[in-house]
Amino acid sequence: MITEKDLREAIAECNGKRNPDANTCIKLAAFYTILEHLYPQEVETLPAPSYSYAAMPEIEDKISYTSDSEFGMIVNGRPTDEIMAVMDDLVTSLSVIDPRLYAAVMRKLK
Secondary structure (H helix, E strand, O other): OOOHHHHHHHHHHHHOOOOOOHHHHHHHHHHHHHHHHHOHHHOOOOOOOOOOOOOOOOOOOEOOOOOOOHHHHHHOOOEHHHHHHHHHHHHHHHHHHOHHHHHHHHHHHO
């Protein structure tokens, strides 16, 4: 008869393998299955890992900006990427129209 001690030693040996291969994993699964079947109350249960290959849901980042200006009221609560695309166009245009003002804005942002 297979004793609990024998099974635990076999499990420890499999767990101690430095580079386990598929054969080691199959043995480990078999030893745990037998241990659970012959000695159900003694088996420590490990939480099953949860994996998902589904894409992470996109979290929409919204601007939280409070101002009494027209700009502040328009951008508050809007998606950041949407507003930043408009701001990027504006700053690019500003660099052509008024390079000094553009440089001042860039200094302030830095």
